[in-house]
Amino acid sequence: MPPPPPSTLIRRACAIATCDDRRTRLRGASILVTGNRIVAIGDESTFTVPAGTRIIDASRCVALPGFVNTHHHMYQTLTRALPAVQSAKLFDWLVTLYEVWREITPEAVYTGALVGLGELLLTGCTTTTDHHYLFPAQTSGDLIDEEFRAAERLGIRFHPTRGSMSRGRSHGGLPPDDVVQTPDTILRDSARVIDQHHDATPFSMRRVALAPCSPFSVTSDLMRETARLARDRRVRLHTHLAETADEDAYCLEVYGKRPVALMEELGWIGDDVWFAHCVFLNEEEIRLFARTRTAVAHCPSSNMRLASGIAPVPALLREGAPVGLAVDGSASNDSSNMLAELRQALLLHRVLGGAAAITVDDVLWMATRGGAAALGRDEIGSLAPGKAADIALFNVDRIGFAGAVHDPIAALVLCGDSQIAETVLCNGQVVVEAGRLVFEEEARIVEQANTCARQLVERATARTGISFL
Ligand SMILES: [Zn+2]
Numbered sequence: 001m002p003p004p005p006p007s008t009l010i011r012r013a014c015a016i017a018t019c020d021d022r023r024t025r026l027r028g029a030s031i032l033v034t035g036n037r038i039v040a041i042g043d044e045s046t047f048t049v050p051a052g053t054r055i056i057d058a059s060r061c062v063a064l065p066g067f068v069n070t071h072h073h074m075y076q077t078l079t080r081a082l083p084a085v086q087s088a089k090l091f092d093w094l095v096t097l098y099e100v101w102r103e104i105t106p107e108a109v110y111t112g113a114l115v116g117l118g119e120l121l122l123t124g125c126t127t128t129t130d131h132h133y134l135f136p137a138q139t140s141g142d143l144i145d146e147e148f149r150a151a152e153r154l155g156i157r158f159h160p161t162r163g164s165m166s167r168g169r170s171h172g173g174l175p176p177d178d179v180v181q182t183p184d185t186i187l188r189d190s191a192r193v194i195d196q197h198h199d200a201t202p203f204s205m206r207r208v209a210l211a212p213c214s215p216f217s218v219t220s221d222l223m224r225e226t227a228r229l230a231r232d233r234r235v236r237l238h239t240h241l242a243e244t245a246d247e248d249a250y251c252l253e254v255y256g257k258r259p260v261a262l263m264e265e266l267g268w269i270g271d272d273v274w275f276a277h278c279v280f281l282n283e284e285e286i287r288l289f290a291r292t293r294t295a296v297a298h299c300p301s302s303n304m305r306l307a308s309g310i311a312p313v314p315a316l317l318r319e320g321a322p323v324g325l326a327v328d329g330s331a332s333n334d335s336s337n338m339l340a341e342l343r344q345a346l347l348l349h350r351v352l353g354g355a356a357a358i359t360v361d362d363v364l365w366m367a368t369r370g371g372a373a374a375l376g377r378d379e380i381g382s383l384a385p386g387k388a389a390d391i392a393l394f395n396v397d398r399i400g401f402a403g404a405v406h407d408p409i410a411a412l413v414l415c416g417d418s419q420i421a422e423t424v425l426c427n428g429q430v431v432v433e434a435g436r437l438v439f440e441e442e443a444r445i446v447e448q449a450n451t452c453a454r455q456l457v458e459r460a461t462a463r464t465g466i467s468f469l
Pocket of ligand 1: 071072073131240276328329
């Protein structure tokens with residue numbers, strides 16, 4: 001265990017969006033952190049500041065709760081902007097990319113996680129999940145452990161999922177047979193990953209969830225068994241759902257029902273479940289999600305990039321369903337920039353629903369409280385005494401925000417300069433300082449990632465004869 005972080009005083013932030021229940025906003029207020037928690041927020045003259053407290057001058061910064069990213073596939077950072085799939089839609093995109101992803105190694109998973117987690121931290125995100133579902137037969141080693149290693153190195157709060165695929169091409173699935181596993185192997189390893197890595201205590205930095213890849217890559221039996229195991233071990237459940245029109249058609253043809261109805265039949269609806277995408281929901285399904293507190297990870301950039309469609313987010317919010325925001329895998333975004341995702345969500349829903357369809361406050365809420373709800377955490381996502389000291393400071397004293405003095409919080413979403421945070425605290429520890437990662441050299445990550453990315457494609461080309469370029 002690292003030593004407990006010292007006290008930190010974030011002094012006189014130009015604006016603070018607390019994202020508490022009353023959505024309080026403050027001007028010129030300070031935040032006192034002791035250990036890994038916020039102990040006071042407001043007028044500094046009312047605080048008892050311990051000797052030796054580290055002072056961070058926030059007078060040029062907006063302070064926000066660290067964002068919560070609710071869906072990702074970090075290994076995909078190594079296949080960003082790959083020419084062969086720049087204009088493909090989801091199913092074609094997957095079939096091509098599986099040939100490259102088959103080549104991943106533990107080192108590639110570690111490197112991809114450093115890239116994804118690093119970019120998230122730099123853009124104000126302090127808690128993220130990852131959906132890792134690819135376990136090539138020739139790859140030995142614990143790939144989830146590689147991800148935890150990267151998260152621990154960078155200092156981010158991490159909720160990865162032990163994903164799975166059991167239906168290869170020979171059984172009507174999309175992935176090649178040698179990247180899928182048997183249900184026995186999947187369930188045994190899922191239990192092992194929970195036992196080894198899951199920490200259920202409050203303020204935990206490590207949580208695990210279980211996440212079959214999608215209704216078309218595993219069997220119904222495995223969906224049911226996974227839910228049983230997750231509930232037995234009290235961990236959460238996650239999968240992709242209702243992402244594309246193709247998936248809708250597939251579920252209707254194979255199961256005779258829509259994706260949500262299928263999930264309901266399999267025991268996959270409830271307040272311990274969050275689904276990525278949910279583009280194709282009808283009114284009844286939206287009400288079901290709100291009633292059962294089933295959460296959605298909304299991925300606007302990915303849905304636009306793959307032309308999947310527009311999720312009914314304003315309706316979900318109106319009905320009171322929990323909705324978090326997510327960057328999704330880096331091959332379908334192709335970015336892990338969390339602040340950019342807020343802006344994307346705002347603009348997307350206005351195109352469809354009009355200027356009043358969604359507000360800056362709505363997207364800020366989704367990226368903080370909505371995400372915390374999706375991951376089942378109440379100690380993150382807001383700034384208040386007793387909450388986790390997960391805090392992002394963005395310097396708005398820059399040309400990209402100049403003139404936006406009247407509402408610097410909204411400016412973060414509506415303007416958008418470089419979108420790199422000035423300072424980020426996670427669990428009380430400074431993990432981004434002066435716009436740079438504290439615990440890893442950015443240039444080293446870039447070099448390592450580019451080498452891995454080249455090797456993946458070279459090996460895939462040597463095996464298949466396809467250029468991918
Ligand atoms: Zn995804």
